[in-house]
Amino acid sequence: MRLQLTSPVSDPSHERYGQHLSIHEVTDLVKPSDESLDLVHSWLEDNGIPTSHCEYSPAKDWIKISLPINAIENLLDTQYSVFEHSEGGYLVRAPEWSVPKHLHEHITAIQPTTSFFSPQKLGRTFKKVLDISADTPPPSTNNPPRNTDPAIIAACNATLVTPLCLRTLYGTVNYTVQSASKNSIALNDFLGESNNRSDTKLFLQRYRPDAVSGADKFSVQLIANGNNEQTQENATELAAGKDMEGNLDSETIISLSYPTPLIAYSTGGSPPFTPDLLTPTNTNEPYLEWLNYVLNQTSLPQVISTSYADDEQSVPLSYALSVCAGFAQLGARGVSLFFGSGDAGVGQDGACVSNDGKNVSTFLAMFPTSCPYITSVGATKFIPEIVATDASNGFVSGGGFSRYFARPSYQDAIVTPYIKALGTQFSGLYNASGRAYPDLSAQGYHYSTIWNGSLMPLDGTSASTPTVASIFSLVNDDLIAKGKPPMGFLNPWLYSVGYKGFMDVVNGSAIGCGTTGFPAKEGWDAVSGFGTPWFPSIRELAANASAAVVAR
Structure with a gap:
């Protein structure tokens, strides 16, 4: 069973708005039928696998079994092999699999089987590493227009984004956290990333001295052999840029939301295969591992930021649907999920070809940001803000339309006029009836980041995503202080009234696939969403939406 797209608890017009569900209520909604469980259990037992070997998700909609490889091959009538990924690393996968008719x-997906996708970090490295003692980077060759607001001019340098700039630009600089004991925010680490406390402390000492203790206080929850390495990276790790992504997330979130408690989820994974010389590390997809962990928790952070994605078409549809349904469960429980919209515009040049055997030209949607149950975040740069790009590393803020997920009803009135205005431009390259993204944006260009003890400016929607997540964590802080529920799944509120709290971005486009890509326009567009946040307005709109329900 799937949760409805516009659940009453997420719909500002419904009398149940904000009355988020408990773990038990969500479990009752999504649990499989007794018939489905009985049939799957019988199938396993017929193949010599007792139910005592099964591990279950809270709703028993996912069953995890650890077995020898030959037993899995017999169960699925297939053969597993070791495949080398073109970008490095190895995957243990099967070319096909089957279950009795x-x-x-009764069975939606079995993983890992035929999927070869590999989630990517969404941070792009700026080419020059700057000395930590320097106050600002070298002068930029760009000459962006400057905002006339004296406070923003004083706080923001065109070539380096700092916490003070973000707090001033988006209106949180004078806000005082009130509900730190009842509110929390989280980030996701995948692919061996961790959040270096030493680097985070250096960053906070430099840019947010009153928040330095946050570097020691954030908690780390390890899932499926996740990583929490705090020692100095070796030469191989430095060459790979290990923990750039993790540091960017922790430094951004603490500097913007302190003293709100931060949780870092570090997910490895435990595929049902014995590691060997060719597959020494986990090769399982991380999202389900993470979901099965967090959905089993009775207490959850109100906001979670995730800076990873991959081409949607590389993800098996059954897997994408299952993961997206898990995100819906979290939203119904009062969690706001933010994902980056991607770092290659509508697709990286030379790679914009379908993988369905037809090999036709296509824009490349990204997953999980294409899931309609999450809030997708694009990136901007400069002041006034335009769509973020960086020719030095190929970064272009992502945007587009899903081929897997239909456009949700909350988007119809907003997205349809944009598509109509495009006319026949890009006809056939995208799914005009698909879920459109991003939903909103924030700065994502030349973010000040401390990595390996040095200042490293980074680009990417992995910068804008924790920024937006932090701002909405502060919105929740204010709501909780007023005795109101947190926002939970944002999008129905965002598309009906919340968009009024955002500053429109009208310049730039999601360049890619040898085209100019989807352009920024007045109102919502498929590269900047509704634009960038203005906290004072969002705070008021969120409180009023909650108050309107209480008044009924």
């Missing part, structure tokens, strides 16, 4: 309507 009577189980087809």
Whole structure:
């Protein structure tokens, strides 16, 4: 069973708005039927696998089994092999798999099997490493227009984004956290990333001295052998840029939301295969590992930021649908999920070809940001803000339309006029009836980041995503202080009234696939969403939406 796109608890017009569900209520909604469980259990037992070997998600909609490789091959009538990924690393996968016909309507997905996708970090490295003692980077060759607001001019340098700039630009600089004991925010680390406390402390000492203690206080929850390495990176790790992504996330979130408690989820994964010389590390997809962990928790952070994605078409549809349904469960429980919209515009030049056997030209949607149950975040640069790009490393803020997920009803009135205005431009390259993204944006260009003890400016929607997540964590802080529920799944509120709290971005486009890509326009567009946040307005709109329900 799937949760409805516009759940009453997420719909500002509904009398149940804000009345988020408990873990038990969500479990009752999504649990499989007794018939489905009985049939799957019988199938396993017929293959010599007792139910005592099964591990279950809270709703028992996912079953995890650890077995020898030959037992799995017999169970699925297939053969697993070791495949080398073109970008490095190895995957243990099967070219095909099957289950008895009577189980087809009862089993949605089995992983890992035929999927070869590899989630990517969304941070792009600026080419020059700057000395930590320097106050500002070298002068930029760009000459962006400057905002006439004296406070913003004083706080923001065109070539380096700092916490003070973000707090001033988006209106949180004078806000005092009130509900730190009842509110929390989280980030996701995948692919061996961790959040270096030493680097985070250096960053806070430099840019947010009153928040330095946050570097020691954030908690780390390890999932499926996740990583929490705090020692100095070796030469191989430095060459790979290990922890750039993790540091960017922790430094941004603490500097913007302190003293709100931060949780870092570090997910490895435990594929049902014995590691060997060719597959020494986990090769399982991380999202389900993470979901099965957090959905089992009775207490959850109100906001979670995730800076990873991959081409949607590389993700098996059954897997994407299952993961997206898990995100819906979190939203119904009062969690706001933010994902970066991607760092290659509508697709990286030379790679914009379908993988369905037809090999036709296509824009490349990204997953999980294409899931309609999450809030997708694009990136901007400069002041006034325009769509973020960086020719030095190929970064272009992502945007587009899903081929897997239909456009949700909350988007119809907003997105349809944009598509109509495009006319026949890009006809056939995208799914005009698909879920459109991003939903909103924030600065994502030349973010000040401390990595390996040095100042490293980074680009990417992995910068804008924790920024927006932090701002909405402060919105939740204010709501909780007023005795109101947190925002939870944002999008129905965002598309009906919340968009009024955002500053429109009208210049730039999601360049890619040898085209100019989707352009920024007045109102919502498929590269900047509704634009960038203005906290004072969002704070008021969120409180009023909650108050309107209470008044009924």
